[in-house]
Amino acid sequence: MKAASIEKQINNYLPQLTVNQKKAVLTVVKTFVEDQDVNSNDYSEEFKKELDSRDEEYINGGKLVSETEATKRINKMINA
Numbered sequence: 262m263k264a265a266s267i268e269k270q271i272n273n274y275l276p277q278l279t280v281n282q283k284k285a286v287l288t289v290v291k292t293f294v295e296d297q298d299v300n301s302n303d304y305s306e307e308f309k310k311e312l313d314s315r316d317e318e319y320i321n322g323g324k325l326v327s328e329t330e331a332t333k334r335i336n337k338m339i340n341a
Contacts, residue, residue, distance in 0.1 A: 278286065304312075319325065326334070 275283065275286075315323075
């Protein structure tokens with residue numbers, strides 16, 4: 262279903278709702294938008310490319326460190 266069709270349907274139903282129902286719809290829509298804003302900005306494109314690069318390196322035989330070693334390295338950086 263196309264976005265324009267969906268918007269038309271929504272606009273056709275809105276006048277039929279009570280004020281309380283419209284408030285409920287508004288709350289749902291706001292929640293969707295706020296969640297989208299939060300989730301869409303989680304990672305920059307640069308960071309995503311770096312993750313993809315590291316994944317590709319791993320797939321092609323790259324070496325990994327154990328969880329214990331990773332924790333040691335992270336703690337060392339934090340405490341430096």
